Amino acid sequence: MTKRYAPATERNRESILQVLREYLPEQGTVLEIAAGTGQHAAFFSRHLEPRFWLPTDMGAASLASIDSWREEVSSSNLLRSRELDVRDAVWPVEHALPAPISAVVNINMVHISPWECCTALFSGAARLLPSYGVVFMYGPFKCEGQHTAASNARFDSQLRSENPEWGVRDLEAVTDVAIACGFERRAAIEMPANNLSLVYGRTAGDAANASRPDAG
Numbered sequence: 001m002t003k004r005y006a007p008a009t010e011r012n013r014e015s016i017l018q019v020l021r022e023y024l025p026e027q028g029t030v031l032e033i034a035a036g037t038g039q040h041a042a043f044f045s046r047h048l049e050p051r052f053w054l055p056t057d058m059g060a061a062s063l064a065s066i067d068s069w070r071e072e073v074s075s076s077n078l079l080r081s082r083e084l085d086v087r088d089a090v091w092p093v094e095h096a097l098p099a100p101i102s103a104v105v106n107i108n109m110v111h112i113s114p115w116e117c118c119t120a121l122f123s124g125a126a127r128l129l130p131s132y133g134v135v136f137m138y139g140p141f142k143c144e145g146q147h148t149a150a151s152n153a154r155f156d157s158q159l160r161s162e163n164p165e166w167g168v169r170d171l172e173a174v175t176d177v178a179i180a181c182g183f184e185r186r187a188a189i190e191m192p193a194n195n196l197s198l199v200y201g202r203t204a205g206d207a208a209n210a211s212r213p214d215a216g
């Protein structure tokens, strides 16, 4: 069976959609890193037209699942999935897009991957996004080194026992990486089930130097 199903996506998608509506640029292509099953892509693309939605992930099984959700919804703005490991030095996603990439969306990845994936996320976004570009992240985060809920602390221990390189990340550490890559935090929004939505935009100085995807 190629089509995968993650129940959590149906619980969090409405509240995430509200934040995306508020913060995503109104046009362009949204690049989703770590799209997982493809359920979010199928849902968000339907609700966020006229933006295009480009779902990516690692491995054939994920891509097959994303594309089988895509076939089911048949939204004309939902693009075929592409393979992308966020750590790739070049993200092979800019070619043959109907509109330049205006946002990078990353949901529930940085705690289930090594820390280098978080740094790679912002380096890649810095390479790709125009001055008005936005990075959106969602998941559990610690604030000032403290878990925001006992359930997040338990989840963190479980993740670390599964893989010592995984774990719930510090909001401030993520923001430090963002700043080092030329972004500033625009919002940190409390979400249901002790998660946060984080929104980063380019800092003014960096925005002036940002290479525009349509600048050739």
Ligand SMILES: C[S@@+](CC[C@H](N)C(=O)[O-])C[C@H]1O[C@@H](n2cnc3c(N)ncnc32)[C@H](O)[C@@H]1O
Binding pocket: 006, 009, 033, 034, 035, 036, 037, 040, 057, 058, 062, 084, 085, 086, 087, 106, 107, 108, 109, 112, 113, 117
């Ligand atoms: C918990 S799932 C989240 C999937 C989806 N965003 C969601 O919320 O349902 C974590 C995802 O991160 C992806 N992932 C892990 N490491 C990655 C990497 N280096 N580059 C791209 N995706 C990665 C996995 O393949 C998986 O699909």
